[in-house]
Amino acid sequence: MGLKPRFRFRGFHLHSFNQYLSDKLSCVRPIQDTRHSTCQRKSYGENLPKASIVICYHNEAFSVLLRTVYSVLNRSPLHLIHEIILIDDFSNLHDLHQNLTVHLEKYLPKVILKRTSERLGLIRARVFGAHLATGEVLIFLDSHCEVNQMWIEPLLARIRESRKNVAVPIMDIINADSFLYEPSSIVKGGFNWGMHYRWDSLPKSYYLHPGAEYYPIESPTMAGGLFAMDRAYFHELGEYDTGMDIWGGENLELSFRIWMCGGRLEIIPCSRVGHIFRSRRPYGGDGFLKNSLRVAHVWMDGYIKYFFQTCPSAVNMDYGNITERQALRKKLNCKSFKWYLDNIYPEQTLPAAVDSNAVIRKKEKEVEIIDVKTRRKGLLKHMGSGLCVQSERSIYDKRSLLTLAVCEPSEDKNQIWYETSNQDLRLANTLCLDVNTTVGPFARLMHCSGSGSQIWTWSTKDNV
Numbered sequence: 152m153g154l155k156p157r158f159r160f161r162g163f164h165l166h167s168f169n170q171y172l173s174d175k176l177s178c179v180r181p182i183q184d185t186r187h188s189t190c191q192r193k194s195y196g197e198n199l200p201k202a203s204i205v206i207c208y209h210n211e212a213f214s215v216l217l218r219t220v221y222s223v224l225n226r227s228p229l230h231l232i233h234e235i236i237l238i239d240d241f242s243n244l245h246d247l248h249q250n251l252t253v254h255l256e257k258y259l260p261k262v263i264l265k266r267t268s269e270r271l272g273l274i275r276a277r278v279f280g281a282h283l284a285t286g287e288v289l290i291f292l293d294s295h296c297e298v299n300q301m302w303i304e305p306l307l308a309r310i311r312e313s314r315k316n317v318a319v320p321i322m323d324i325i326n327a328d329s330f331l332y333e334p335s336s337i338v339k340g341g342f343n344w345g346m347h348y349r350w351d352s353l354p355k356s357y358y359l360h361p362g363a364e365y366y367p368i369e370s371p372t373m374a375g376g377l378f379a380m381d382r383a384y385f386h387e388l389g390e391y392d393t394g395m396d397i398w399g400g401e402n403l404e405l406s407f408r409i410w411m412c413g414g415r416l417e418i419i420p421c422s423r424v425g426h427i428f429r430s431r432r433p434y435g436g437d438g439f440l441k442n443s444l445r446v447a448h449v450w451m452d453g454y455i456k457y458f459f460q461t462c463p464s465a466v467n468m469d470y471g472n473i474t475e476r477q478a479l480r481k482k483l484n485c486k487s488f489k490w491y492l493d494n495i496y497p498e499q500t501l502p503a504a505v506d507s508n509a510v511i512r513k514k515e516k517e518v519e520i521i522d523v524k525t526r527r528k529g530l531l532k533h534m535g536s537g538l539c540v541q542s543e544r545s546i547y548d549k550r551s552l553l554t555l556a557v558c559e560p561s562e563d564k565n566q567i568w569y570e571t572s573n574q575d576l577r578l579a580n581t582l583c584l585d586v587n588t589t590v591g592p593f594a595r596l597m598h599c600s601g602s603g604s605q606i607w608t609w610s611t612k613d614n615v
């Protein structure tokens with residue numbers, strides 16, 4: 152007899168993915184080789200540097216954590232793995248550290264297991280792990296990944312090329328409901344002025360370039376969880392800002408620092424690593440706003456005003472002491488944020504002037520202004536039919552389809568859309584109108600991510 156639904160739900164509640172299913176799957180399983188065929192024919196020669204893989208976790212599901220470790224052990228040439236360092240960031244679930252130590256005993260001392268004596272948060276936990284490492288290259292992974300065929304060689308080869316290259320794999324998707332491993336399209340990293348990471352699509356011309364399917368792509372930012380970096384260079388460049396708490400912001404901080412202080416950040420299309428993308432973080436604590444403020448104060452010069460314009464609540468927030476990080480920027484002789492925008496992220500646009508929507512406001516009669524500067528709400532009306540876009544099921548249900556229905560502008564109807572300063576359109580402030588381009592394009596509801604697929608602009612033409 153299977154588990155009762157409430158137990159199945161418990162896994163979801165604890166981890167925001169289908170733990171019940173993960174526990175039933177083998178911790179060693181075949182996955183689709185999502186690389187382009189050219190990658191499958193490439194070889195990277197001898198004498199690649201060896202890597203220390205650092206994986207930090209807080210209350211991770213045991214089966215998912217094991218699958219992460221086994222995928223590394225099974226899909227990497229063992230002579231390239233100097234060690235795997237597992238840092239238990241003070242979990243309080245299922246004796247994780249203890250069970251893992253028992254389970255991985257035969258791999259000791261190649262696998263190193265440590266537990267922190269207090270909750271450090273992922274940023275300080277990674278620094279703790281990096282200090283234990285002795286391999287030439289550091290590779291960080293989240294605790295819910297599966298690495299794919301020959302994932303490590305192309306990353307290490309870029310670092311062999313130059314110690315100042317920081318290499319990021321393509322992040323494939325492990326579906327949080329079905330655990331199916333799905334390929335991702337090739338995109339770059341960017342950010343919006345709310346300091347959220349977003350995926351930016353590549354220009355069409357990119358695909359015309361010979362060798363595009365395997366050649367490294369310069370990326371203005373990285374998502375943060377999965378990357379390889381020369382270990383000495385990681386220390387030289389200032390590790391992480393350990394004044395940051397729990398989660399968030401460190402990925403932009405490191406990205407800016409790499410580019411502005413003489414390094415290079417690249418996405419490596421031949422390296423594929425799956426990651427479980429979930430719609431909510433299940434653990435408590437978040438430092439996102441404070442951490443982002445630290446990033447903005449240290450790295451963004453006068454451009455901080457766009458962050459404040461987008462996030463007025465950050466203006467008076469405490470962000471601790473940043474003098475050490477400012478001194479680091481000086482010591483490393485880093486370039487200006489303007490240089491970064493002009494040279495590394497020229498596609499980035501500045502937020503529209505505060506009141507540029509006046510014309511639109513006149514046209515969209517139903518739109519009610521909540522905050523002239525940043526936000527408004529209203530119906531999304533299809534001009535031809537006069538019908539409104541609404542979610543078919545609950546506004547909190549990500550699987551809900553979008554349909555057209557008779558407009559009924561009352562609060563309990565699933566038709567009230569919020570436009571935010573991130574240029575996205577939200578239902579009930581949680582789910583965003585998103586475009587799926589892999590099998591589409593079609594519109595759907597997705598967890599708000601700040602990605603390019605969720606940015607909407609108002610047409611200023613009549614009747615459009």
Ligand code: LR7
Pocket residue numbers: 207208209210211240270271272273276292293294295322348374375376377397398399400401402426432434
């Ligand atoms: O207190 C904590 N201590 C931890 O050790 C909180 C978390 N963690 C661990 C956690 O178990 C996990 O292994 O830190 C890792 C990252 O946390 P997630 O998986 O809950 O975060 P995420 O995947 O939503 O976060 C992305 O952004 C973070 C910003 O701080 C980090 O940079 C993550 O590494 C990053 N993940 C990725 O880039 C994978 C692709 C996702 C995207 C986009």
Ligand code: MN
Pocket residue numbers: 293294295376426427
């Ligand atoms: Mn993650």
